Amino acid sequence: MAFHFLIKLMFRGTMSLESSYPEFRLNQSRYDQATFLGRFRHCLDLIDPRTLLVSEAKLYNSVKLLEDFKNGKLSDGITNKELWEAQKIKQATFHPDTGEKVLMPFRMCGNKIIF
Helix, strand or coil, rough: HHHHHHHHHHHHHCCCCHHCCCCCCCCCCCCCCCCCHHHHHHHHHHHHHHHHHHHHHHHHHHHHHHHHCCCCCCCCCCCCCHHHHHHHHHHHHHHHCCCCCHHHHHHCCCHHHHH
């Protein structure tokens, strides 16, 4: 309940749906890290519990999409929204240093629900 309130507060009047997905930048934040609101929104993205419900197929499709972007082999019609969502899923699931998949209870989004 509190999470939904924060999401509504986060997006209330700050930007339209179209502009909420800027040009994709691999391994960078979607939000301006020079502002408190940008850092706050980035943290909310990291602890979003919806990333726990992502299927294995979607998880590995997200990783493949980001690899295709990195290698310049993106299919036509891929949107910035799809790329940002893929990066969100990858960042919430894999350890940034080792690249290994983190078990659900130990993910940033998982320990908010379990504990």
